[in-house]
Amino acid sequence: MKKALRVPVEKLGEEPYASVMCYPKPDKRELKKRLKELEKLGVKALEFKGAKEVAKLKVLGKGCVGIVVTAYKNNEKTALKIRRVDADRARMYHEAEMLEKANSVKVGPKLLDVSRNFLLMQFIDGELLPEWLEKPVGKNVVKRVLREVLEQCWRLDKAGLDHGELSHAPKHVIIDGKGEPFIVDFETASVNRKVSNVTSMGQFLFISGITAERVAEKLGGVDKKVLIKALRVYKRDKNRENFEKILTACGLLKQHSS
Ligand SMILES: Nc1ncnc2c1ncn2[C@@H]1O[C@H](COP(=O)(O)OP(=O)(O)OP(=O)(O)O)[C@@H](O)[C@H]1O
Ligand SMILES: [Mg+2]
Incomplete structure (x- = not known):
């Protein structure tokens, strides 16, 4: 099996990763802000593995709002939804609030953390x-x-x-x-x-x-x-x-x- 590509946060400012961080158009200022945000969430590395592809990198999912990738918070494997720059939502807080409510009745991946552009949740291997x-x-x-x-x-x-x-x-x-x-x-x-x-x-x-x-x-x-x-x-x-x-x-x- 092909080895998954694990990339430390320090390298995410480089291409092709920057294109995933700020999909679909990379922007230096936005990228810088996002990298800081990721660090605050305690994300140490992303892993590019999955059934979908963005900027020639494998990801878990791609939709109209976000790109979902595997993320490591220390050694914990999690799923990170990265808000697309062109999403029709300016922030991820509403989704986090709704997911938390779903979690309260044992539905959905567990919400782990949220910031303006990222939602960190339980990784579902399936x-x-x-x-x-x-x-x-x-x-x-x-x-x-x-x-x-x-x-x-x-x-x-x-x-x-x-x-x-x-x-x-x-x-x-x-x-x-x-x-x-x-x-x-x-x-x-x-x-x-x-x-x-x-x-x-x-x-x-x-x-x-x-x-x-x-x-x-x-x-x-x-x-x-x-x-x-x-x-x-x-x-x-x-x-x-x-x-x-x-x-x-x-x-x-x-x-x-x-
Ligand atoms: N917690 C998770 N663990 C593993 N894979 C996930 C997880 N959450 C989402 N995914 C994958 O990522 C895909 C996209 O996620 P999601 O539907 O939240 O994004 P979206 O941008 O809102 O998509 P859409 O435009 O379809 O509404 C999902 O269809 C699924 O394949
Ligand atoms: Mg959606």
Whole structure:
């Protein structure tokens, strides 16, 4: 296996690293500020390894707001989201606040620290859900993982925190090596919106799109009419009983005989 490239902070001002630190246009003053900020966070080195590429360097992820890379805070391996210079957010504090709230109901990678341009969080060693579904995982494992994803959405709903991007979430659920799912990216999350985590995720996993098709191939399809009805009922009244009706309609909960 190719050795991962670990770069100490002192070297991040040089190319090609500077291009990742200030993506997509490096700027000397901004770069200097960012390097100071990183030092304050106690980050000692970054590691360029992962499935995505930026400036010919491997990274964990790349989105519209940030570039995510592995970072070492002393010897602790963490994930660092670096705010893009052209992001539509001026700072990372809102995302940190939302992630912290998610963490309070045991959802999301643990928030470790935040500064204006960086969010430091628990590193999740895993794969995005669509890729994970391509692996030869057994039916029962897929069921357990998808149920856990929906349970996490239920906890977010109950906490009044709407993620905001779960109706199309191919890049927002990571499954780690132990089969633990993690919902990521709380930058568009809000506590001031009607919550729709369970209904959005239910739709994404079981009703429409290629991920839902893949899930149906793995688990056998669900009765979409029944599920849509269950989602509607839950949308009106978000209680545990109605949530479990969704799980049942998805084939993730055995019906109790009473
Ligand atoms: N804690 C983490 N551990 C490992 N990988 C992560 C972690 N957080 C995010 N990633 C990876 O980085 C990618 C981008 O992260 P994120 O979605 O937060 O960035 P974004 O810029 O907001 O993206 P988007 O434009 O898609 O909303 C994720 O899809 C995931 O692959
Ligand atoms: Mg995002």
